[in-house]
Amino acid sequence: MAAYTGPIIDADIHNKWRDESEVYAYLPEPWREYAAAWASGRPPGAEVATEGAVRSVGIRPPNVTVGAMVGNAARLVSSFPADGSNPGSDFGLLREQVLDKHNYWRAILTHDLGEYGQHLNQYFGVELCRAANEWCMERWLPLDDRLYSAVVVPMSVPEEAAKEIRRIGAHPKLAAVLIAGNGLGRPFGDPVYHPIYEAAADMGLCLICHVATDRPGPQITEVGGPASSGIVYSSQIGQSAMHYTSSMIVHGVFEKYPTLKIVFEEFGTSWLPSVMWGMDRQYDLLRHESPWVKKWPSEYMHDHIRCTTQPFEESPDPEGMIEVIRAAEGMEDMLCFSTDYPHMTFDDPNYIARLLPSEWHSKIFFDNSCDLFGWKDDARTAFQRVAAGAGR
Amino acid sequence: MSDATVDAEYTGPVIDAGAFHEWSSTLTLTPYMEPAWAELVTRKGDRGGPLRLATNWLYRNPIHGNKAAEAYPPHGVPGSDPAMLAARPGDRLVLGYDEGILTTGFAYHYFTRAAVRAANDWTIDKWLSQEPRFHSLVLVATGMPEEAAAEIRRVGGHPRMVGIALGANGLGLPFGHPVYHPIYDAAAEMGLPIVLQVGSDAMTDMITPPVAGGLPSTFAEYKALGGQPMMTHAVSLITEGVFDRHPGLRVLLLGSGAAWLPGYLWRMDYWWKTNKLEAPWMEMPASEYFRRHIRITTYGLEWPRQPERLIRAISTVPNIDDMLLYASGYPNSDFEDPGLVAARLPEGWRAKVMHDNAATFFRFPEARDATNAAAARPGAAGREAR
Numbered sequence: 001m002a003a004y005t006g007p008i009i010d011a012d013i014h015n016k017w018r019d020e021s022e023v024y025a026y027l028p029e030p031w032r033e034y035a036a037a038w039a040s041g042r043p044p045g046a047e048v049a050t051e052g053a054v055r056s057v058g059i060r061p062p063n064v065t066v067g068a069m070v071g072n073a074a075r076l077v078s079s080f081p082a083d084g085s086n087p088g089s090d091f092g093l094l095r096e097q098v099l100d101k102h103n104y105w106r107a108i109l110t111h112d113l114g115e116y117g118q119h120l121n122q123y124f125g126v127e128l129c130r131a132a133n134e135w136c137m138e139r140w141l142p143l144d145d146r147l148y149s150a151v152v153v154p155m156s157v158p159e160e161a162a163k164e165i166r167r168i169g170a171h172p173k174l175a176a177v178l179i180a181g182n183g184l185g186r187p188f189g190d191p192v193y194h195p196i197y198e199a200a201a202d203m204g205l206c207l208i209c210h211v212a213t214d215r216p217g218p219q220i221t222e223v224g225g226p227a228s229s230g231i232v233y234s235s236q237i238g239q240s241a242m243h244y245t246s247s248m249i250v251h252g253v254f255e256k257y258p259t260l261k262i263v264f265e266e267f268g269t270s271w272l273p274s275v276m277w278g279m280d281r282q283y284d285l286l287r288h289e290s291p292w293v294k295k296w297p298s299e300y301m302h303d304h305i306r307c308t309t310q311p312f313e314e315s316p317d318p319e320g321m322i323e324v325i326r327a328a329e330g331m332e333d334m335l336c337f338s339t340d341y342p343h344m345t346f347d348d349p350n351y352i353a354r355l356l357p358s359e360w361h362s363k364i365f366f367d368n369s370c371d372l373f374g375w376k377d378d379a380r381t382a383f384q385r386v387a388a389g390a391g392r
Numbered sequence: 393m394s395d396a397t398v399d400a401e402y403t404g405p406v407i408d409a410g411a412f413h414e415w416s417s418t419l420t421l422t423p424y425m426e427p428a429w430a431e432l433v434t435r436k437g438d439r440g441g442p443l444r445l446a447t448n449w450l451y452r453n454p455i456h457g458n459k460a461a462e463a464y465p466p467h468g469v470p471g472s473d474p475a476m477l478a479a480r481p482g483d484r485l486v487l488g489y490d491e492g493i494l495t496t497g498f499a500y501h502y503f504t505r506a507a508v509r510a511a512n513d514w515t516i517d518k519w520l521s522q523e524p525r526f527h528s529l530v531l532v533a534t535g536m537p538e539e540a541a542a543e544i545r546r547v548g549g550h551p552r553m554v555g556i557a558l559g560a561n562g563l564g565l566p567f568g569h570p571v572y573h574p575i576y577d578a579a580a581e582m583g584l585p586i587v588l589q590v591g592s593d594a595m596t597d598m599i600t601p602p603v604a605g606g607l608p609s610t611f612a613e614y615k616a617l618g619g620q621p622m623m624t625h626a627v628s629l630i631t632e633g634v635f636d637r638h639p640g641l642r643v644l645l646l647g648s649g650a651a652w653l654p655g656y657l658w659r660m661d662y663w664w665k666t667n668k669l670e671a672p673w674m675e676m677p678a679s680e681y682f683r684r685h686i687r688i689t690t691y692g693l694e695w696p697r698q699p700e701r702l703i704r705a706i707s708t709v710p711n712i713d714d715m716l717l718y719a720s721g722y723p724n725s726d727f728e729d730p731g732l733v734a735a736r737l738p739e740g741w742r743a744k745v746m747h748d749n750a751a752t753f754f755r756f757p758e759a760r761d762a763t764n765a766a767a768a769r770p771g772a773a774g775r776e777a778r
Binding site (some may be wrong): 013034038040041042044045046063064065066068070071072073074075077080087119120122123141197215216217218219225226227228229 | 438497
C-alpha cells in the first residue's frame with residue numbers, strides 16, 4: 001500500500017469557540033440572557049471556587065456521560081491551545097497540525113458537535129442554531145479559503161430547520177446540512193423530518209449526520225439498554241446509522257428527493273454491507289410494505305449513502321477490513337476521508353492512506369467528497385494542477 | 393407567598409427531613425476510594441481534568457441556577473460547607489443528596505459503586521462527626537441491587553445513618569420490581585426507611601423519562617410534573633408486594649407534591665377491588681398500604697396562591713396529617729424555612745408535620761435502641777420471613 005500525495009478533502013473537523021460568549025453574542029434577547037444563565041448554572045454573581053471536576057455546564061444540551069471516562073476530555077493532547085482555551089478553537093493550531101501539514105484542498109467544519117438543537121427547550125435550540133451558524137460564517141469561514149462548513153439545524157423543529165436552510169444555504173462556503181443527533185426520537189426516514197430534506201434538496205445541499213446527543217436519550221442511540229462504558233458506547237455507535245439508512249430508503253426519501261445524499265460521520269463503515277445485503281434480502285417484502293421503493297436498497301445506498309472513514313475499523317490483518325469493502329460491490333465509492341480533528345479518535349491521513357489500496361486513494365480522499373458536496377470539476381482540476389506544480 | 397400573619401408563629405421542635413449536603417468535587421471523595429479508582433478519578437495531568445463521576449440533570453433552572461444564591465459558600469458548591477448547614481434551623485437535620493444523586497446515575501456501575509462507598513464514608517467522617525444534629529442516609533446505587541444491599545449492611549449500622557437514599561433509577565424499572573428486592577431486604581433487616589427522591593428518573597443516562605407523554609421542553613414543566621415517576625414507584629411498591637414482604641418498611645417520597653394524592657388513592661383502590669386477582673398477596677386496599685408505609689415531604693408541595701386550598705384538597709385523604717414530613721430542600725433555590733411552612737399548615741398539623749412524623753419515620757438512635765431491645769426478645773423475628 002502506497003502513500004497518498006494527492007489533494008485531500010476532510011469531511012469532519014470540529015471547530016469550537018474559545019469562550020461561549022462568542023456564540024451568545026449572536027443571540028437575540030431574551031435568549032442571550034437565558035443562555036448565559038443556562039451556561040453558568042448559578043445565580044448572577046455566585047461563583048464556585050473549588051478544584052477538580054464540579055459539574056458539566058455550558059452551551060451543550062445535557063448529554064449522556066459515557067464520554068466522561070475518556071481521558072483529556074476525549075481530545076488530542078496536542079490540540080490543547082497553550083492559553084488554556086478549548087481544543088478546536090485555535091485556527092493557528094488547526095492550520096499547523098492538519099491543513100498545512102497535509103495536502104488539504106478543503107475541510108468541512110462540523111462544529112463540536114453541533115447538537116444545539118437538542119436542547120429540550122426547542123425554542124432556545126432554534127435560536128442557538130441560528131447564532132451558531134452566524135458565528136461560524138463570521139468567525140471561521142473567512143479565516144482560510146480551505147474552510148467550509150454546514151448549516152446547523154434544530155432537528156426537533158423541522159419547519160424551523162427548513163427555514164434556516166433556506167435562509168443561509170446559498171452561502172458559497174456552506175456545503176451541507178448538519179444533523180447532529182436525533183431530535184424527535186423517530187428514525188430519520190420518518191415523514192416528520194421531510195421538510196428538512198426538501199429544503200436541503202432545494203438548496204443543493206447534502207446532509208451530514210454526525211454522532212451526537214439523541215432524544216429522548218440513550219435508549220435510542222444504541223438498543224438493548226443504555227451503554228454503561230465507553231467500550232460499549234463507542235463499539236456500538238453504528239447501530240442508529242444502520243436504522244437511519246434503512247429508514248430513509250423505506251420511507252422513500254430518495255425517491256422523493258432524488259438528488260439528496262447523506263454522509264454518516266463517525267458511525268464507522270463496516271456495517272454498510274450488512275445493511276445493503278440485509279435490506280436487499282427483504283426486497284420482496286418492501287415492494288408490498290413500501291411500494292415506492294423502486295430499486296434495490298443497495299442501489300439507493302450506493303447512490304445516496306456515504307460514510308466517513310473515521311473511525312476506520314481495524315482488523316487484526318489490515319487486509320481483513322479491505323476484504324469487507326471489496327466484498328460489498330462499490331463500497332469504495334461510498335467512503336469519504338475524515339480526520340475528526342481535534343478529537344482523540346483522530347485518523348491521520350497518512351495512516352488511512354497506508355491502509356487503503358492506492359487505486360482507491362483519489363476516490364476516498366477526494367473524488368467522493370467532491371461529488372457529495374457538489375464541488376465542480378473545474379476547481380478540482382485547477383487545484384490538482386497547482387498541487388502538481390508545487391511538487392507536493 | 394402565604395399570609396402568615398393570621399397564625400401564631402410555630403416555636404415547637406423541628407426535624408428537617410430533607411436538606412442536602414454535597415461534595416464539591418470528586419477529588420473530595422478520592423481519599424475514600426480504593427487506589428485504583430482514586431487514580432482513575434483523579435487523572436493526574438489529564439488535560440480534561442478529574443473525572444466528574446456523575447451524569448447530568450436533564451433540566452436546569454435557567455434563571456436562578458438550581459441553588460439558592462445565599463447558599464453559596466466562600467469555597468465549594470452549595471451544600472458543601474458543614475458550617476452553613478449547621479446554621480440551618482431544626483433540632484435534627486437529615487442530610488440527603490441532591491447533586492450526589494447524579495453520581496448514582498452514572499452509567500458505569502462499577503464506578504458508581506466506588507463513588508457511593510466513598511460518599512458514605514465521607515459523610516460519616518466529615519459530617520456526622522462534626523455536628524450532633526446531623527443525620528444522614530446511606531447512599532446506594534440501584535443499578536446493582538446486591539451491591540446496594542451490601543452497602544446498606546456495611547454502613548447502615550451507624551447510629552446516625554437513619555435511612556437509605558435510593559439514588560437514580562439504575563435499571564429503568566419501577567422500584568417495586570422484584571429485581572430490587574435485595575435492597576428492601578437489607579433495609580428491613582437494618583430497620584432503615586427508604587427515601588425516594590424526585591429526580592431519580594430525570595438524568596441524561598436514564599432510560600426512564602421523568603414525565604409521561606414525552607419529554608417536556610421547560611424546567612417549569614419538569615418542576616410541576618417531575619413527581620410523576622414517584623406515583624409509579626409508589627403503586628409499584630404497593631402492588632408488587634414489597635410491603636407484604638416487609639411489613640415494617642417505610643418509604644418517603646421527597647419532592648413529589650401531594651395534590652395528586654386523593655384521586656390517585658381512589659383510583660388505586662377501585663382497580664384493586666376490580667383486579668384483585670392480579671395481586672393476590674395484597675391484604676388490604678392500596679390506599680391503606682400507602683397510609684401505613686409511605687410519607688411525603690412538604691418540600692415540593694404544590695402550594696397554590698391560597699395555601700388553604702391545597703390543605704382542603706389533601707384533607708380528603710384520611711390521616712394526611714400523619715403522612716407529611718417537613719423538609720427544607722436547602723440549598724435548592726426553592727428551599728423553604730420551617731416558619732414559612734408551619735404558617736401554611738392548620739394548627740393541629742404543625743407539631744406532627746414539623747417534627748413528630750419524622751421522629752417515628754427515620755431510624756433515629758432511640759428508635760434503633762428500641763428495635764434492638766425488641767429483637768433481643770425471643771421469638772421476635774416476626775413477619776420478615778415472608
